[in-house]
Amino acid sequence: NAGVTQTPKFQVLKTGQSMTLQCAQDMNHNSMYWYRQDPGMGLRLIYYSASEGTTDKGEVPNGYNVSRLNKREFSLRLESAAPSQTSVYFCASNQVVSETQYFGPGTRLLVL
Amino acid sequence: AQSVTQPDIHITVSEGASLELRCNYSYGATPYLFWYVQSPGQGLQLLLKYFSGDTLVQGIKGFEAEFKRSQSSFNLRKPSVHWSDAAEYFCAVALMDSSYKLIFGSGTRLLVRP
Numbered sequence: 001n002a003g004v005t006q007t008p009k010f011q012v013l014k015t016g017q018s019m020t021l022q023c024a025q026d027m028n029h030n031s032m033y034w035y036r037q038d039p040g041m042g043l044r045l046i047y048y049s050a051s052e053g054t055t056d057k058g059e060v061p062n063g064y065n066v067s068r069l070n071k072r073e074f075s076l077r078l079e080s081a082a083p084s085q086t087s088v089y090f091c092a093s094n095q096v097v098s099e100t101q102y103f104g105p106g107t108r109l110l111v112l
Numbered sequence: 113a114q115s116v117t118q119p120d121i122h123i124t125v126s127e128g129a130s131l132e133l134r135c136n137y138s139y140g141a142t143p144y145l146f147w148y149v150q151s152p153g154q155g156l157q158l159l160l161k162y163f164s165g166d167t168l169v170q171g172i173k174g175f176e177a178e179f180k181r182s183q184s185s186f187n188l189r190k191p192s193v194h195w196s197d198a199a200e201y202f203c204a205v206a207l208m209d210s211s212y213k214l215i216f217g218s219g220t221r222l223l224v225r226p
Binding site for chain 1: 116121148153155156157214216219
């Protein structure tokens with residue numbers, strides 16, 4: 001039982017490049033989330049998927065797209081990376097909002 | 113707008129001393145409240161949560177938190193801090209609407225003096 005896994009762990013991009021961050025959970029959770037963490041700002045929600053087949057914007061969606069590929073997987077895509085997207089990205093999941101969110105180990109992204 | 117405030121950016125305590133981390137929230141209804149801990153380079157781990165009932169909740173690693181509705185607070189406490197407690201601590205509020213969102217505070221970094 002791996003919980004929430006994320007790939008890659010680290011990534012360096014040049015401005016304008018694209019990439020996809022992968023997230024998978026093996027807990028049969030309905031809801032999945034993508035956050036970014038920046039110093040002094042806590043975690044901010046980028047996108048979330050309340051259930052398979054649905055996605056919605058969070059607090060900071062600009063510059064990102066998501067795909068809920070199936071119940072297990074929720075990917076985050078940067079189409080044209082910008083230095084402002086340098087951050088640590090966390091994926092999380094839970095069964096329902098009233099239950100604990102389980103977090104992945106994070107992806108550190110540097111955009112030059 | 114809903115918000116979570118952690119007024120202390122850094123706190124330093126001596127090993128064995130008691131600890132209290134502050135958290136205040138702004139939300140119209142009684143929220144679901146959480147404390148998470150993040151060790152360096154790691155993801156977030158749930159320490160404890162409050163949904164309803166007894167306002168003093170116990171968590172893992174010897175932590176507890178008390179919900180005070182009149183003060184809109186959910187402070188985290190530990191009677192005796194261990195060096196391994198050095199980490200960043202986040203308070204969070206779950207919005208009880210269709211958005212399924214967690215709102216996080218900006219975090220408090222705990223340093224432990226030997």
